Amino acid sequence: MPDQNPITAAYSALIHDVKNSLGLMTSELDGIAAQLEPNQTDALQRINRLSLESARMNNVLMNLLGLQRQDAGKLVINVQEALVVDVFEDVVARYQRMAAQLNVTLSMACSEDLAWFFDPMQVESILNNVVTNAIRYTNSTIHLTAFIEQVAGHDMLCIQVTDDGRGYPQALIEGLTGPSTINMATGSTGLGLYLSEKVANMHEKNGICGKIQLSNEEGAHFRLWLP
Amino acid sequence: MDLSHYRCLVVDDFDNVRKSIKGMLVRLGIENVTEASNGQEALRALRYQSFDVVLCDYNLGPGRDGQQLLELARAEKIISQRTVYVMITAETTRAMVMGALEFEPDDYMAKPFALDTLDKRLQRWATRKNAIEPALAAIENEDFESALAELDKLIEESPRYRNWAQRQKVDILLDQKALDDAKTVLLEAREQREQAWIDFLLARIEFLKGNFHPVIEQLQGLVLRYPNFVKAYDLLSMTYERLDELEQARHASEEGAHISPRSFRRQMRIGELSEQLDDPGGAAKAFRKAVKLAENSPHETPALYDRLLLNLESAAERSAEVADEADFLRDASRVLDKMNKRFKDDPEAVLRSQIHQLRLAAKAARASMTEKLMDAAKRRIGDVSQELLLEVMQAYYDVGQANAANRWADELIKKFPNDKALQSKIIEMQSEPIPEQDKRKASELNRSAVQAYKDGNFELAEDKYQAALQISPHNPSLILNYVQALLQLVLSGNNQQERISAALALLQRLQYLSDLHSQYERYQQLQSKALQIKEKLGA
Known part of the structure; x- marks a missing residue:
């Protein structure tokens, strides 16, 4: 990438470097976990805790790269016709084993032939963010669903992630406003949500833009609407 | 599905990463894994x-990246469509690789990925391979009717492969020159959703039809919406070239190169367009990048080095600043060194390099003498006659160094700011920046032309003036003499339109003439006379 600003370029290089290390750590952890006996549940759990935190760190780094791109006006999406179930399967495959070890059931329900126009990589990344956080905060379940619903006369794809935890902090629900909402005290940066919102907005059809919706029902309810 | 017979290639510059991916594949039962x-x-x-599967990291360190590898492999048909090429990226964006339409990876994976993800994907690729096999086989057998039927089936029944099938269909139709059919397919696909590749191919169809102006409009809209769609800039550049707007063509290619700086072909194109635009500096810059990109590839040829050197030499010649000239020459000698190392066993290349060495040596020696004379003259500027100072200026013209002559003229004017006589002499010289010898030849021809004119033989005068202008194309009094003869010939009624146009074109050459020049008034008179005649002829 032609990054003009040397500081920006240095940040990118740094982030990629850390990401590489993190990737190696994760695969080493996987290797260790594979060698453990099934009855070593305590060790397995602790390894999975580490894997989860690595995944969260990786998401944060991805978000930083995304933020940089957005700042430089270079965040672009690549809309194509894709199957929602493919994205779901990737997300579930990525986290299911880890979630199970932490006594969380990660499940999905989606019609096999639900096709829609969207950027599958970006949407997967949004879901990765949501799911890693949900694994941390839910009690026992995380469920992915998708359906098409009419909103103001237009068909929209709704992708939904629900859990049975204590829900989102009120501040997060009220203000999907920008990186300025970063909250050091609670440890929730909101950066992932901020970018998710941007990416959702960039999905546009006939003047209708995608959006993110957070609510607390039986647990946290995350909805991504795509036109 | 049993994938134990699968053969996989893992490409990554990090040893650890390669080992870890290979480890995952082995754990999934795939033993046949090659690393690069x-x-x-x-x-x-x-x-x-x-x-069956190539897992390639986008970033491969110095040298080629994953996208270049894919382009090369597909273009040279080293891998078939049956090989699933998967690009592994560190980001969620495909921005950096977007736009290479014919050569898009079959899938992307964001790293790091888990074992289960890879497992899922492998199954999906295997399913895909089976699903598209009938269409691929038909395409391979050039049975396009069956291929189109198979693709239609996919488009209708399998949303997962619809996009791929639509593209294949358009490709086949374009190959068959069925432009309107291809357009129909694209417009149908566009009904569902506007996508960059659709709009791009619609523009390409207009290009193939020769509707260049609409193409430009379409592509400009496209790059506004999808600024990273590199191919659009390439097509834009080609379209401008067809319209003979070379500056714009080069600009479009440069924008493409800015987004995707590692394309050899694009740099070559910028170099070629710069040559056509008579900009050796720009050409040298592009060819230098091309040489860098060509390293260790079949593109790295003596001819490429030769071309870069020629442009560096021309750029040095035309440099207004000595420092620039020195830079170009230093660059050229570095390129020459590299050329010698790379092609020491190629007799053609060795001899060619000797030719460049001769030219560079002569240029370098002359450049250093130029500066020596300039320094010496500056030091003695107050001690010698003005005639000698002007002779210095003429000496620069004699060896073809108009730039040095102008620099010296500036020095003289700075030293004698109020000496109008000197300044007018300088201007006189600057209006004929050629060697003394040529000046004499031109003035000889001028004399015989004037004689012919006096004798009333205007056509003979015309011939002589033409010959004189070949030698001294900018001499104002020569030009004005010739214009005068042309106007006489127009008035006598022969080839009127042609001659009056020629006269006006010649007068254009004197537009720059300062009112300090001795020929200025005459220029103005002849100019208005020529315009009057032109107007009369027009009416």
Whole structure:
């Protein structure tokens, strides 16, 4: 990438470097976990805790790269016709084993032939963010669903992630406003949500833009609407 | 599905990453895994055997990246459509690789990925391979009717492969020159959703039809919406070239190169357009990048080095600043060194390099003498006659160094700011920046032309003036003499339109003439006379 600003370029290089290390750590952890006996549940759990935190760190780094791109006006999406179930399967495959070890059931329900126009990589990344956080905060379940619903006369794809935890902090629900909402005290940066919102907005059809919706029902309810 | 017979190639510059991916594949039951740590190794492996899956990191360190590898491998048909090429990226964006339409990876994976994710994907690729096989087989057998039927089936029944099938269909129709059919397919697809590749191909169809102006409008809209769609800039550049707007063509290619700086072809194109635009500096810059990109590839040829050197030499020649000239020459000698190292066993290249060495040596020696004279003259500027100072200026013209002559003229004017007589002499010289010898030849021809004119033989005068202008194309009094003869010939009624146009074109050459020049008034008179005649002829 032609990054003009040397500081920006240095940040990118740094982030990629850390990401590489993190990737190696994760695969080493996987290797260790594979060698453990099934009855070593305590060790397995602790390894999975580490894997989860690595995944969260990786998401944060991805978000930083995304933020940089957005700042430089270079965040672009690549809309194509894709199957929602493919994205779901990737997300579930990525986290299911880890979630199970932490006594969380990660499940999905989606019609096999639900096709829609969207950027599958970006949407997967949004879901990765949501799911890693949900694994941390839910009690026992995380469920992915998708359906098409009419909103103001237009068909929209709704992708939904629900859990049975204590829900989102009120501040997060009220203000999907920008990186300025970063909250050091609670440890929730909101950066992932901020970018998710941007990416959702960039999905546009006939003047209708995608959006993110957070609510607390039986647990946290995350909805991504795509036109 | 049992994938134990699968052959996989893993390309990554990090040893650890490669090992870890290989480990995952082995754990998934795939034993036949080849590793490559860079583009070179990958190409060698791809030539040597065929693979079911290539897992390639986008960033391969210095040298080729994953996208270049894919383009090369697909363009040279080292890998078939049956090989699933998967690009592994560190980001969620495909921005950096977007736009290479014919050569898009079959899938992307964001790293790091888990074992289960890879497992899922492998199954999906295997399913895909089976699903598209009938269409691929028909395409391979050039049975396009069956291929189109198979693709239609996919479009209708399998949303997962619809996009791929639509593209294949358009490709086949374009290959068959069925432009309108291809357009129909694209417009149908566009009904569902506007996408960059659709709009791009619609523009390409207009291009193939020769509707260049609409193409430009379409592509400009496209790059506004999808600024990273590199191919659009390439087509834009080609379209401008067809419209003979070379400056715009080069600009479009440069924008493409800005987004995707590692394309050899694009740099070559910028170089070629710069040559056509008579900009050796710009051409040298582009060819230098091309040389860098060509390193260790079949593109790295003596001819490429030769072309770069020629442009560096021309750029040095035309530099207004000595420092620039020195830079170009230093660059040229560095390129020459590299050329010698790379092609020391190629007799053609060795001899060619000797030719460049001769030219560079002469230029370098002359450049250093130029500065020596300039320094010496500056030091003695107050001690010698003005005639001698002007002779210095003429000496620069004699050896073809108009730039040095102008620099010296500036020095003189700075030293004698109020000496109008000197300044007018300088202007006189600047209006005829040629060697003394040529001045004499031109003035000889001028004399015989004037004689012919006096004798009333205007056509003979015309011939002589033409010959004189070949030698001294900018001499104002010569030009004005010739214009006068042309106007006489117009008035006598022969080839009126042609001659009056020629006269006006010649007068254009004197537009720059300062009112300090001795010929200024005459220029103005002849100019208005020529315009009057032109107007009369027009009416």
